[in-house]
Amino acid sequence: MARLIRTEKEVEGRFEEVWLVVEEDALDQWPVGPLTTVGRDAERKDAPERVRGEVRYTADITLPGMLHGAILRSPHAHARVAKIDLSRALSAPGVHAAIGPGDAHGLEEEAGWLGAPVAAVAADTAAQARAALELVDVEWEELEIVLDPEAAVERELFTAEPTRYERGDFDRALAEADVVVEGTYRTSVVLHNSMETHQSVCEWVGDTLNVYISTQYVWGVRDEIATELGIPRDKVRVVCEYMGGGFGSKNDAGEYTFAGAELAKRTGRPVKCALTRREENTAAGNRNATIQKLKVGARGDGTIVALGGEFVNAVGWTGWSAMTEGPMQMLYACENVRTVRYGAQINTPPMKAFRAPGFVEGTFGLECLIDELAAKLDVDPLELRRKNYADSNDGKPFSSKNLMECYALAQAQWDRRHDVRARSTDTWKHGVGMASQIWFGGGGPPSYAWIRVGSDGRAQVVTAMQDIGTGSRTAMAQIAAEELGFPLDRVEVSLGDTSRGPFASISAGSSTIPSMGPAVRAAAADAKRQLIEIAAQRYHLEERVLDIVDGNVVSADGNLSTPVEKLVEVLEDAQILGKGARGPNPTGMSVLTFGIHVVEVAVDIETGEIVVDRVYAAHDVGRIVNTLGARSQVEGGIIQGIGHTLSEVRLHDPASGRILTTTLDAYRMPTIADVPEIVCEFVDQPDEHLTNLGSKGLGEPPIVPIAAAIANAIRDATGADVHELPISREEMLRALEAAKKKEKRGAPAAV
Amino acid sequence: MASELIVNGHTYEVRAPVGASLAHVLREELGLTGTKIACNEGHCGACTVQIDGVPALSCITLAHAVRGEVTTIEGLRDHPLVDAFVKADAVQCGFCTPGQVVSAAALVAANPEPTSEEIRHHMAGNICRCGTYPRIEEAILHWRG
Numbered sequence: 063m064a065r066l067i068r069t070e071k072e073v074e075g076r077f078e079e080v081w082l083v084v085e086e087d088a089l090d091q092w093p094v095g096p097l098t099t100v101g102r103d104a105e106r107k108d109a110p111e112r113v114r115g116e117v118r119y120t121a122d123i124t125l126p127g128m129l130h131g132a133i134l135r136s137p138h139a140h141a142r143v144a145k146i147d148l149s150r151a152l153s154a155p156g157v158h159a160a161i162g163p164g165d166a167h168g169l170e171e172e173a174g175w176l177g178a179p180v181a182a183v184a185a186d187t188a189a190q191a192r193a194a195l196e197l198v199d200v201e202w203e204e205l206e207i208v209l210d211p212e213a214a215v216e217r218e219l220f221t222a223e224p225t226r227y228e229r230g231d232f233d234r235a236l237a238e239a240d241v242v243v244e245g246t247y248r249t250s251v252v253l254h255n256s257m258e259t260h261q262s263v264c265e266w267v268g269d270t271l272n273v274y275i276s277t278q279y280v281w282g283v284r285d286e287i288a289t290e291l292g293i294p295r296d297k298v299r300v301v302c303e304y305m306g307g308g309f310g311s312k313n314d315a316g317e318y319t320f321a322g323a324e325l326a327k328r329t330g331r332p333v334k335c336a337l338t339r340r341e342e343n344t345a346a347g348n349r350n351a352t353i354q355k356l357k358v359g360a361r362g363d364g365t366i367v368a369l370g371g372e373f374v375n376a377v378g379w380t381g382w383s384a385m386t387e388g389p390m391q392m393l394y395a396c397e398n399v400r401t402v403r404y405g406a407q408i409n410t411p412p413m414k415a416f417r418a419p420g421f422v423e424g425t426f427g428l429e430c431l432i433d434e435l436a437a438k439l440d441v442d443p444l445e446l447r448r449k450n451y452a453d454s455n456d457g458k459p460f461s462s463k464n465l466m467e468c469y470a471l472a473q474a475q476w477d478r479r480h481d482v483r484a485r486s487t488d489t490w491k492h493g494v495g496m497a498s499q500i501w502f503g504g505g506g507p508p509s510y511a512w513i514r515v516g517s518d519g520r521a522q523v524v525t526a527m528q529d530i531g532t533g534s535r536t537a538m539a540q541i542a543a544e545e546l547g548f549p550l551d552r553v554e555v556s557l558g559d560t561s562r563g564p565f566a567s568i569s570a571g572s573s574t575i576p577s578m579g580p581a582v583r584a585a586a587a588d589a590k591r592q593l594i595e596i597a598a599q600r601y602h603l604e605e606r607v608l609d610i611v612d613g614n615v616v617s618a619d620g621n622l623s624t625p626v627e628k629l630v631e632v633l634e635d636a637q638i639l640g641k642g643a644r645g646p647n648p649t650g651m652s653v654l655t656f657g658i659h660v661v662e663v664a665v666d667i668e669t670g671e672i673v674v675d676r677v678y679a680a681h682d683v684g685r686i687v688n689t690l691g692a693r694s695q696v697e698g699g700i701i702q703g704i705g706h707t708l709s710e711v712r713l714h715d716p717a718s719g720r721i722l723t724t725t726l727d728a729y730r731m732p733t734i735a736d737v738p739e740i741v742c743e744f745v746d747q748p749d750e751h752l753t754n755l756g757s758k759g760l761g762e763p764p765i766v767p768i769a770a771a772i773a774n775a776i777r778d779a780t781g782a783d784v785h786e787l788p789i790s791r792e793e794m795l796r797a798l799e800a801a802k803k804k805e806k807r808g809a810p811a812a813v
Numbered sequence: 814m815a816s817e818l819i820v821n822g823h824t825y826e827v828r829a830p831v832g833a834s835l836a837h838v839l840r841e842e843l844g845l846t847g848t849k850i851a852c853n854e855g856h857c858g859a860c861t862v863q864i865d866g867v868p869a870l871s872c873i874t875l876a877h878a879v880r881g882e883v884t885t886i887e888g889l890r891d892h893p894l895v896d897a898f899v900k901a902d903a904v905q906c907g908f909c910t911p912g913q914v915v916s917a918a919a920l921v922a923a924n925p926e927p928t929s930e931e932i933r934h935h936m937a938g939n940i941c942r943c944g945t946y947p948r949i950e951e952a953i954l955h956w957r958g
C-alpha cells in the first residue's frame with residue numbers, strides 16, 4: 063500500500079524534511095553471506111562495449127544539423143556587465159545565434175567569479191563558436207573582490223547563516239580535561255576532472271525538449287529545466303545512457319544546458335554545448351577549501367571529554383556549505399561537542415558536491431587531531447579509537463554499525479607498524495598511520511523499477527536511473543537475477559532515459575545501491591510471483607511447492623524441472639511485468655557507513671618526498687552486491703584520495719582570482735605510476751534494519767579517511783604533524799622543521 | 814584540403830581543414846568515436862591511437878601530417894586485451910579505457926611479457942580519473958588469458 067509520510071531525506075549529508083509517498087517493503091532480507099549471484103564477483107555487463115569504445119557517451123552524440131555552442135565567461139572575479147553588444151559575434155563566420163545575460167538561466171549580468179557564464183554563441187563548428195566569443199563586446203564595471211575566506215567570515219559575507227551545534231557543556235569539559243590538543247587544519251580546493259567534461263545536446267521536437275546530457279540525475283535535470291523554462295515536465299526528456307564520470311559535479315543541468323536549449327530554440331537546430339578541459343578546471347565545480355580550528359580535551363585514561371571546532375568552508379560565489387563538522391559530531395562518543403560552520407562567500411568558482419563533501423575535509427582534521435592526542439597521551443591510536451567508540455549518533459541508534467569489526471580486521475595490518483618502522487634509514491623514514499571513516503550512504507525512497515520477463519525466459523530491468531561508471535547495470539542485474547532465480551546472463555538492464563522507465567534515485571551520495579537495489583528486488587519478486595502463479599496453473603501444482611532456480615521452474619519434490627522459457631512460451635510477444643518500489647528508511651535510526659584505512663608511507667626527510675607504499679581498507683557498508691565491482695570502487699576512491707592528499711591542488715591568483723591550474727599537466731592527478739599496493743576487505747554484514755537488501759552505498763566511503771591515514775603515517779614515520787592538504791614538499795619540510803623544534807623542547811615523539 | 818588516411822586497414826579520403834587534429838577527423842569525419850577526447854591538448858591519453866604501431870596522442874597530431882597507418886580502438890576490438898580488461902574489471906566509466914587499451918596493445922606488441930614496472934612506465938600517460946589503475950596493471954599482466 064502506498065503511504066504518505068513526512069520524513070527526513072539525506073543526500074550528500076544535506077537533510078531536508080519532505081513529504082514522501084512510500085510503499086511497504088514486504089520482503090524479508092536474504093540470508094547473510096554470498097548467495098547465488100549477489101555477494102559474488104560479477105564482470106560488468108557493459109564492460110566489453112565500454113572497453114571497445116562502442117558505447118555512446120554524450121560526447122559522441124552528433125545529431126543531424128547539430129550546431130555547437132560556446133560560453134563567454136567573465137574575465138573578472140567580480141564585475142557587472144554595463145553594456146554588451148552581440149552584433150559582431152552574430153555576423154561572424156558560421157554563427158547562427160548569440161545570447162546574452164538574461165536570455166538563458168545561468169547567463170547573468172553580475173559575474174561573481176572569474177569564469178562566470180555571461181553569454182553564449184551557436185555556430186556550425188565548435189571552433190567557430192569559440193572564435194565568435196572573441197567578438198562579443200562587453201563593457202565591464204568592475205566590483206570589489208574578496209578572495210580570502212577568513213576575511214569574508216570577518217565581514218560576515220556568508221552563502222548561508224552560520225550553522226551552530228552544541229551538546230553538553232564544551233567549555234567546562236575542556237577546562238576540566240587532563241590533556242588538551244588543538245590545531246588548525248587546512249584543505250585546498252580540488253577538482254573532479256571527470257574524463258568526460260560537462261556537456262549536453264539540446265534538441266526541440268515540437269514543444270518537447272530532448273536533452274542528452276552527461277549527468278548523475280536525469281530526473282533532477284528534467285525538473286530543473288521544466289521549472290526554469292516554465293514548461294510541463296513531460297515535455298522535457300533527459301537521456302544519459304553512458305557517462306564519463308561525475309564524482310558529484312554532475313548533479314544539475316548547468317548553464318551550458320540552459321544556453322543550449324535557448325540556442326536550439328532560436329536556431330531550430332540541435333545544439334551541443336561541451337565544456338573544454340580548461341573550462342572544466344574552472345567552471346565545473348570543485349571541492350572547496352576549508353579551514354578547521356579544532357580542539358580536543360581528554361582525561362588521562364584517554365576518554366575524550368570535549369571536542370570543538372570552528373570550520374570555514376570557502377564555498378565560492380554560490381554553492382552550499384557541506385557538513386565539514388559531521389565527523390566531529392558523529393565519530394566518537396563524546397558528551398561535550400561544540401561546532402560552528404561558516405560558509406564564506408568569496409569571488410571564486412562555486413563548489414559542487416565532491417565524493418563525500420565535507421566529510422573528506424572534516425575527517426582529515428579530526429582524525430589527525432585524534433592521532434596527535436594519542437601521541438600526547440602516549441597511547442596506541444587504535445586503542446584510543448576503540449576506547450571512544452560511539453554506540454549511538456547523539457542518542458539516535460545506528461541501524462547497523464560494524465566499525466569495531468573493521469578495527470578487528472585492521473589489527474593485523476596495524477601490527478605491521480613495528481616492522482615497517484624498522485625499514486627506516488637515515489633519510490627515508492617509514493611509518494604506519496590509520497584513520498576511521500564515517501559517512502552517510504543509506505539512500506532512501508522514492509525509487510521504482512520494473513521488470514519485464516519475455517517468452518524467451520529473459521528478464522529486463524527497466525528503470526530511469528543512470529550509471530555514472532560505478533557498475534550500476536551489473537549490480538541491478540545481479541539483484542534481479544538473484545530474486546528471480548535466473549542466471550545473470552539472462553538479465554539485462556535498461557536505464558538512463560526519463561521517457562523510458564519509472565522515477566529513480568540520483569546517483570550521488572552513495573545512494574544507487576541502497577535506493578535502487580531494493581526497488582529492483584521488489585520488482586523481481588513481483589515478476590517471480592506471477593511466474594509461479596502461472597506455473598501453478600499450467601502444471602497443476604500448488605504455488606508454495608514451486609520455485610525458480612537457475613532459470614528453471616522446479617517443484618519441491620524434484621518431479622518438475624522445466625526451463626522458464628518453456629513455461630512462458632505462451633506469452634509469445636507479450637511479457638510479464640513486475641513492479642517494485644523502494645520502501646522507507648527505518649524511523650528514528652541513523653543509517654551510516656563505516657570503515658578504517660591503515661596506510662604505510664615512506665618520507666625522505668631531506669627532500670620532503672612522500673611515497674605511499676601500501677593502503678589497507680576495511681569498510682562496513684552492509685551487504686556487498688558485486689564483490690569485484692566493490693573492490694574496484696574502493697581502489698578508485700583511495701587513488702583519487704591519494705591525489706587530493708599529495709598532488710592535487712587548484713590554485714588561483716590571490717590578486718585577480720584567476721584560476722592558474724587549468725590543464726591536466728598543471729592540475730596533477732594520480733597516474734598508474736603513483737598507485738600503491740591496495741588491499742581491501744569488507745564486513746559483509748547486511749544492515750538488518752535497512753530495506754529488503756541491507757546494503758549501503760560504497761561510492762564515497764573509500765575516499766573519506768585516506769588523507770588523515772596518510773598524514774598519521776607521516777607522523778608515525780617522522781614525528782611531524784602535517785596540517786595542510788595537499789601535503790606538498792613545502793608542507794612536509796615545514797612540519798619536519800616544526801617537529802625538530804618541538805623535540806628540542808622535550809615533547810614526546812610519536813607512539 | 815583532401816588527403817588520404819589509412820585507418821584500421823581502410824583508406825579514407827579526408828576533407829578537413831588544414832590544422833584539424835587526427836582525433837577530430839577520426840571522430841567527426843570518419844565517425845570512429847571509440848577514440849575519446851578528454852583534454853584536447855596532449856595531457857591525458859584518452860585519444861591515444863597507434864601510428865605504425867607506435868602510440869600517438871591523436872588530439873595533438875595534425876591529420877594532414879600523418880604518414881603511417883593509423884590503428885584505433887575500432888581496429889583492436891578483437892585484441893585479447895579487451896577480454897583481459899573485462900575480466901580484471903579494468904573499466905569503470907570507460908571514458909579513458911579505449912585509450913588505455915590502445916596504449917597497452919602497443920606495449921604488449923613490443924614486449925609481450927611486461928613487468929609491473931614496465932607497465933607503470935609505459936601506461937603513465939593514460940589518466941584514469943576513476944582509478945582503475947590496479948586493474949589495468951592486472952589486465953596487462955595477464956593479457957594472454
Ligand code: FES
Nearest residue numbers: 851853857858872
Ligand atoms: S585528449 Fe588527447 S591527450 Fe587528452
Ligand code: FES
Nearest residue numbers: 906907941942943
Ligand atoms: S574508467 Fe573512468 S576515467 Fe578511467
